[in-house]
Amino acid sequence: MLLKRFRRGRLRKLGIPPEWRRYLERNFVHYGLLPPRDLEELTGHIRVFLAEKVFFGRGGIEVTDEIRVTVAAYASLLLLRRETDYFPRMRTVVVYPTEYLAPYREVDRFGIEVEGYQVRSGEAWEKGPVVLSWEAVLRDSWGARRCRHVVIHEFAHQLDYENGYSDGVPALGKGISVEEWRRVMETELRALRRVEAMGRATVLDRYGAQGPGEFFAVATEAFFMCPAKLSQRRPELYRLLSRYFNQDPASDWHLEGDDSP
Numbered sequence: 001m002l003l004k005r006f007r008r009g010r011l012r013k014l015g016i017p018p019e020w021r022r023y024l025e026r027n028f029v030h031y032g033l034l035p036p037r038d039l040e041e042l043t044g045h046i047r048v049f050l051a052e053k054v055f056f057g058r059g060g061i062e063v064t065d066e067i068r069v070t071v072a073a074y075a076s077l078l079l080l081r082r083e084t085d086y087f088p089r090m091r092t093v094v095v096y097p098t099e100y101l102a103p104y105r106e107v108d109r110f111g112i113e114v115e116g117y118q119v120r121s122g123e124a125w126e127k128g129p130v131v132l133s134w135e136a137v138l139r140d141s142w143g144a145r146r147c148r149h150v151v152i153h154e155f156a157h158q159l160d161y162e163n164g165y166s167d168g169v170p171a172l173g174k175g176i177s178v179e180e181w182r183r184v185m186e187t188e189l190r191a192l193r194r195v196e197a198m199g200r201a202t203v204l205d206r207y208g209a210q211g212p213g214e215f216f217a218v219a220t221e222a223f224f225m226c227p228a229k230l231s232q233r234r235p236e237l238y239r240l241l242s243r244y245f246n247q248d249p250a251s252d253w254h255l256e257g258d259d260s261p
């Protein structure tokens with residue numbers, strides 16, 4: 001444990017090579033938004049992340065430094081300003097060039113078992129890998145899906161897994177009780193389900209209506225991709241996430257307009 005802490009501390013101080021900075025400028029939409037201190041912490045986290053996690057390419061893609069640095073940057077955004085053990089339950093990131101077909105079987109929220117193949121842009125497994133489509137990572141980074149980002153989504157699931165299974169309640173630390181967390185999240189999930197039933201657009205992706213686990217992942221995407229909009233439209237949800245992540249992007253980031261990035 002002490003050795004690990006020492007090793008991580010040393011890695012964080014290394015700084016990053018100029019090419020990595022160019023990848024961040026190109027693909028990491030938050031590069032120009034984060035306060036300098038956060039950006040410095042983030043580059044340290046990227047170093048540790050890349051030293052500890054293993055990347056595999058599937059479907060003929062060669063995993064380049066650009067891919068590794070871009071994925072690590074979005075994952076590290078979730079770790080800023082907090083005690084972190086760097087997603088201890090996952091070690092592997094699998095990258096496909098495009099969206100991919102995955103077999104699946106699940107029970108939906110109406111209790112019906114559904115089985116088949118599904119086109120996916122990403123997935124996260126408990127104690128297993130995070131799987132990502134590089135095409136989807138770039139698409140989301142360039143803002144094609146507005147308040148969504150596949151890397152942020154899948155790593156939010158990893159935070160959720162840290163204290164057990166996917167129930168939408170990550171390890172909360174001091175200051176937030178499980179009761180308070182559940183109360184706010186359940187109210188917000190119900191609100192999203194009402195909006196979903198009416199077919200209306202919202203700052204939260206309607207996919208989050210599936211259940212508490214997906215809701216937390218979708219809310220985390222909106223928190224980091226559209227903080228100003230989320231704080232205006234769902235202030236209670238924003239405030240809770242702001243306390244959990246110990247970040248206040250709607251105030252602290254150099255946002256232009258009311259809904260960038």
Ligand SMILES: [Zn+2]
Pocket residue numbers: 153157214217
């Ligand atoms: Zn999900």
